[in-house]
Amino acid sequence: MSDPRFEQFLGRAIGLNAASIGSSAIERAVAARCKACKLGDIQAYWELLQNSDEEVQELIEAVIVPETWFFRDAQAFAALARLVMRGLPQADAIRPLRLLSLPCSSGEEPYTIAMALLDAGLTAGQFRIDAIDLSARSLALARQGVYGRNSFRGQNLAFRDRYFDATKDGHRLRDAVRAPVEFSQGNIVAPDFHADPAGYDFVFCRNLLIYFDGATQKHVIGVIRRLLAPDGIAFVGHSEAGLMGANGFTSAKIPMAFAFHRESAKPGATQARPVPSPPIHRPRREPPPLAKSRPVLPQSPRHEEKREAALPNLEELRLLADRGRLQEAALGCEALIRRDGATPDALALLGLISDASNDLGAAERYYRKALYLDPANAEALGHLALLLKKQGDHGGAKLLDERLRRLDKRRVR
Numbered sequence: 001m002s003d004p005r006f007e008q009f010l011g012r013a014i015g016l017n018a019a020s021i022g023s024s025a026i027e028r029a030v031a032a033r034c035k036a037c038k039l040g041d042i043q044a045y046w047e048l049l050q051n052s053d054e055e056v057q058e059l060i061e062a063v064i065v066p067e068t069w070f071f072r073d074a075q076a077f078a079a080l081a082r083l084v085m086r087g088l089p090q091a092d093a094i095r096p097l098r099l100l101s102l103p104c105s106s107g108e109e110p111y112t113i114a115m116a117l118l119d120a121g122l123t124a125g126q127f128r129i130d131a132i133d134l135s136a137r138s139l140a141l142a143r144q145g146v147y148g149r150n151s152f153r154g155q156n157l158a159f160r161d162r163y164f165d166a167t168k169d170g171h172r173l174r175d176a177v178r179a180p181v182e183f184s185q186g187n188i189v190a191p192d193f194h195a196d197p198a199g200y201d202f203v204f205c206r207n208l209l210i211y212f213d214g215a216t217q218k219h220v221i222g223v224i225r226r227l228l229a230p231d232g233i234a235f236v237g238h239s240e241a242g243l244m245g246a247n248g249f250t251s252a253k254i255p256m257a258f259a260f261h262r263e264s265a266k267p268g269a270t271q272a273r274p275v276p277s278p279p280i281h282r283p284r285r286e287p288p289p290l291a292k293s294r295p296v297l298p299q300s301p302r303h304e305e306k307r308e309a310a311l312p313n314l315e316e317l318r319l320l321a322d323r324g325r326l327q328e329a330a331l332g333c334e335a336l337i338r339r340d341g342a343t344p345d346a347l348a349l350l351g352l353i354s355d356a357s358n359d360l361g362a363a364e365r366y367y368r369k370a371l372y373l374d375p376a377n378a379e380a381l382g383h384l385a386l387l388l389k390k391q392g393d394h395g396g397a398k399l400l401d402e403r404l405r406r407l408d409k410r411r412v413r
């Protein structure tokens with residue numbers, strides 16, 4: 001039976017909700033620390049904890065969950081790259097982008113942000129990433145920048161060849177990716193917690209809120225609001241998206257990116273509002289992606305009639321995709337196309353769904369079909385450019401980027 005004093009202590013110190021990792025995990029951590037300190041009983045360890053900041057940090061290291069990897073929930077980084085690409089001409093003229101990764105754990109997240117921005121064509125001088133975490137141990141690993149197999153998951157590991165050197169200790173990150181990232185230690189629930197007062201254009205606060213209770217989640221979401229520039233965008237983990245909506249943030253409606261604007265939607269604004277870009281980026285119509293083309297099951301004529309009459313519109317399908325219901329969204333798109341004929345927006349959405357489902361071949365086909373019907377379709381152009389870059393076709397991507405820029409200029413005039 002766990003001693004509730006330790007759970008309460010950790011709750012006050014770092015916001016940890018014992019239920020999120022289980023009381024037994026805390027019990028095991030306390031027992032292990034007690035043993036490491038060569039203390040015979042829990043009471044003696046409790047007293048040590050009251051008098052030693054070092055031991056508090058050791059206990060924290062024993063209970064935190066540092067799990068992370070490169071390009072985790074990759075659509076967030078693709079969305080970031082798209083948003084930034086749109087504003088590049090402005091970014092040159094104004095100031096470097098400011099980004100925050102908190103919690104950054106052992107560095108995979110902030111370094112992924114750096115790789116995504118470098119891939120999108122930015123130079124290291126055009127952005128700065130503050131990376132903060134509670135764990136001194138994780139930060140030491142982050143600063144080392146050498147990673148083992150666990151940090152590289154999934155099929156698409158082309159980034160490893162571009163940005164790492166293989167060594168006997170693991171893959172060592174190259175300096176170009178390390179340079180724009182600045183690590184520091186911080187506890188987001190501490191009353192004296194502070195970060196760049198100028199405000200961040202993008203805050204990545206992913207897979208942290210899940211460890212807090214309701215009151216702490218509310219508090220931390222308030223901190224995220226304070227940290228963001230007025231037009232900034234916050235990215236959270238997929239199971240944290242509902243919390244942001246419930247606490248006054250507005251979804252940026254980018255499927256699978258779990259991205260939110262600081263400001264609430266204005267009264268009367270439609271759900272399909274285009275994504276306003278962060279300060280440096282010129283807003284353009286925000287795209288949305290979706291998944292694999294799947295056959296729609298044959299229906300009886302009457303059933304078919306009813307189902308078609310109740311078909312969601314394209315914006316509703318975007319919302320579905322945004323919530324991760326990719327297959328439903330894809331089926332809806334296909335049904336819409338059968339009923340109304342193919343439109344560039346529906347095809348671009350199917351491209352995005354395929355992209356999000358890692359079916360890159362289908363994604364490319366959908367984007368190209370959308371562009372065949374409308375060569376100025378910004379969603380398809382932007383996403384296809386990123387896709388080509390991801391596949392190493394930098395020449396093709398450059399041509400599409402140039403087309404996008406020309407379109408932007410025309411719109412501004």
Ligand SMILES: C[S@@+](CC[C@H](N)C(=O)[O-])C[C@H]1O[C@@H](n2cnc3c(N)ncnc32)[C@H](O)[C@@H]1O
Nearest residue numbers: 014064066067068103105134135187188206207
């Ligand atoms: C699961 S990792 C998430 C890392 C990364 N954001 C991701 O999504 O892959 C959770 C991290 O939160 C950090 N953490 C926990 N409580 C924190 C707090 N109060 N302030 C800052 N960081 C905290 C832990 O040290 C751990 O590295």
